[in-house]
Every structure is written in structure tokens, then in C-alpha cells.
Amino acid sequence: MYSRFKLLRKYCQYNFNASNGKGHGVHSPFVFDFITKVLQDKKIYPAYKKIEKLREQMLQDDREVEVADMGAGSSVNKSSTRKIKAIARTSLKNKKFGQLLFRIVQYYKPATIIELGTSLGITACYLAAGNPDGEVYTFEGAKNVASIAINNFATCRYENIDLVVGNFDNTLRETLVNIFKLDLAFIDGNHRKIPTLDYFELLLKKSNNESIFIFDDIHWSSEMEEVWKEIKQHPAVTLTVDLFFVGLVFFSSQFKAKQHFTIRY
Numbered sequence: 528m529y530s531r532f533k534l535l536r537k538y539c540q541y542n543f544n545a546s547n548g549k550g551h552g553v554h555s556p557f558v559f560d561f562i563t564k565v566l567q568d569k570k571i572y573p574a575y576k577k578i579e580k581l582r583e584q585m586l587q588d589d590r591e592v593e594v595a596d597m598g599a600g601s602s603v604n605k606s607s608t609r610k611i612k613a614i615a616r617t618s619l620k621n622k623k624f625g626q627l628l629f630r631i632v633q634y635y636k637p638a639t640i641i642e643l644g645t646s647l648g649i650t651a652c653y654l655a656a657g658n659p660d661g662e663v664y665t666f667e668g669a670k671n672v673a674s675i676a677i678n679n680f681a682t683c684r685y686e687n688i689d690l691v692v693g694n695f696d697n698t699l700r701e702t703l704v705n706i707f708k709l710d711l712a713f714i715d716g717n718h719r720k721i722p723t724l725d726y727f728e729l730l731l732k733k734s735n736n737e738s739i740f741i742f743d744d745i746h747w748s749s750e751m752e753e754v755w756k757e758i759k760q761h762p763a764v765t766l767t768v769d770l771f772f773v774g775l776v777f778f779s780s781q782f783k784a785k786q787h788f789t790i791r792y
């Protein structure tokens with residue numbers, strides 16, 4: 528993981544180089560549509576209030592849970608006890624990006640969604656709310672954290688979420704056997720290079736022309752920057768959008784030449 532200072536410097540560079548979609552810089556009608564209809568959609572949807580209320584509850588929750596984190600960012604396979612409120616403060620996608628994921632799902636209507644890294648289930652709720660007719664498969668390795676997420680799904684009455692407990696290294700392959708076609712994947716756990724690229728290859732097997740993959744924290748560490756670089760170069764990838772904290776990947780054959788955009792958000 529990069530130091531705060533390095534991350535801030537990278538963020539400033541991104542802000543300086545990124546396009547805001549106006550004027551020069553974005554010649555793709557698809558990306559222009561994404562910017563104006565999804566990224567810049569300022570409407571307040573009812574799901575926002577419900578899910579943010581749940582986040583607030585998690586931020587006040589003093590209970591402790593045992594966490595066996597299998598991803599980068601903590602020691603490998605180390606079990607530790609953490610307060611729920613500390614997990615809510617440090618491990619979840621914030622409101623801005625949770626709501627962006629909601630709008631992406633609402634706009635493109637993916638039917639089958641995978642999230643790697645459930646944690647307390649806040650982002651899974653946003654993904655589920657975006658398309659009530661879709662199905663969200665969310666994966667979590669820490670079983671005590673997963674059980675909090677299950678309660679949260681019940682509290683919010685999202686019935687279109689399946690939580691798969693266990694290490695992605697085993698559960699992803701097993702679950703994908705029963706998934707015919709994958710429309711959207713949000714990869715937000717285990718920020719290491721080799722596992723992330725392995726998950727990408729597995730997910731790719733079930734992708735289609737319209738699939739969207741979203742990678743979290745693409746500039747978080749040198750390993751994640753290498754992941755992002757390799758994904759951009761992958762022959763199946765036709766278009767990418769770098770929003771700094773997440774990177775969007777598209778595979779549509781409508782984009783004749785590979786295109787990469789860095790958009791301010």
C-alpha cells in the first residue's frame with residue numbers, strides 16, 4: 528500500500544490530467560453518455576437514505592467481531608478482533624462510490640452481479656437496490672463479518688442477495704460453475720496482484736459483450752497499479768475508465784480500437 532503522501536500526490540496528478548467530459552478529451556458517445564447520465568446524475572434516490580441509515584448504525588456499533596482477513600492490507604490469514612464501527616469507518620466504499628455503483632446498476636441493468644468482498648454488506652445493498660430484478664452474489668471470507676451483512680440485508684429487505692462465505696480462491700470458481708452469464712463484477716477484496724488477475728480471468732470466462740467489471744483501489748499500491756495496467760492491455764478489454772478510486776472495464780465489440788479514459792469524479 529502506498530503512503531498517504533504518495534497516494535495524495537497520485538490523486539493530484541489524476542485530478543490534473545483527468546477530463547471532466549466537457550469540451551475536449553472525450554470523443555466516445557458511450558463514455559459521454561456514462562458521464563452525463565450516470566456519473567453526473569445528482570438525483571437523490573430513496574435507496575440512498577435507507578442504506579446510509581444502515582451505514583450510520585454500523586458506524587455507531589461497538590460490538591466486536593473476529594476477523595480473519597485473507598486480503599492485502601493486513602497480515603495474511605491473521606485473525607484479529609475489530610469493532611464493527613471501525614470496519615464501517617475504514618473498509619467500506621464511501622457514500623459517493625456506493626451511490627455511483629447503484630447508478631451504474633440502475634442504468635445498465637445487469638442481471639447477474641458479483642461482488643468480491645462483502646464486509647458489512649453496504650455496497651452489496653447498493654448493488655441490489657440498483658436492479659431489484661437482478662441477483663447479487665457477494666463473497667466474504669470472514670464469517671462473523673458475513674453474518675452481520677446477512678442481518679443488514681434482512682433489515683433493508685433486499686432479497687436479491689446471495690452471500691457466499693469462504694476464501695474467494697475456492698468459492699469464486701465453485702460459484703461460477705452455476706452462473707451462466709455474468710453482467711457486472713465489483714472486485715473489492717484481496718488487493719494483491721496475482722489473486723486479482725486470477726479472479727479477473729475466472730470472471731472473464733462468464734463475461735459477455737455487455738459485461739462491466741469494476742476494480743476497486745486501482746492506484747492503492749504498486750501491485751494494484753500493475754493489475755490495472757495488465758487489465759487495460761488484456762485483449763478482451765476494449766474500453767476502460769479510470770476514476771482513480773475505481774476502474775471500470777468494458778468488453779463491447781462496438782469499440783473498434785482500445786480506448787482508455789481518465790475521468791474526473
Ligand SMILES: C[S@@+](CC[C@H](N)C(=O)[O-])C[C@H]1O[C@@H](n2cnc3c(N)ncnc32)[C@H](O)[C@@H]1O
Pocket residue numbers: 595596597598599618619620621642643644645646647648649650651666667668669672693694695696715716717
Ligand atoms: C474492502 S472490504 C469490502 C467492502 C465492501 N465491498 C463495501 O464496500 O461495502 C474487503 C473484504 O474482502 C474480504 N476478503 C479479502 N480477501 C478475501 C479472500 N481472499 N477471500 C474472501 N474474502 C476476502 C475481507 O474480509 C473484507 O471484508
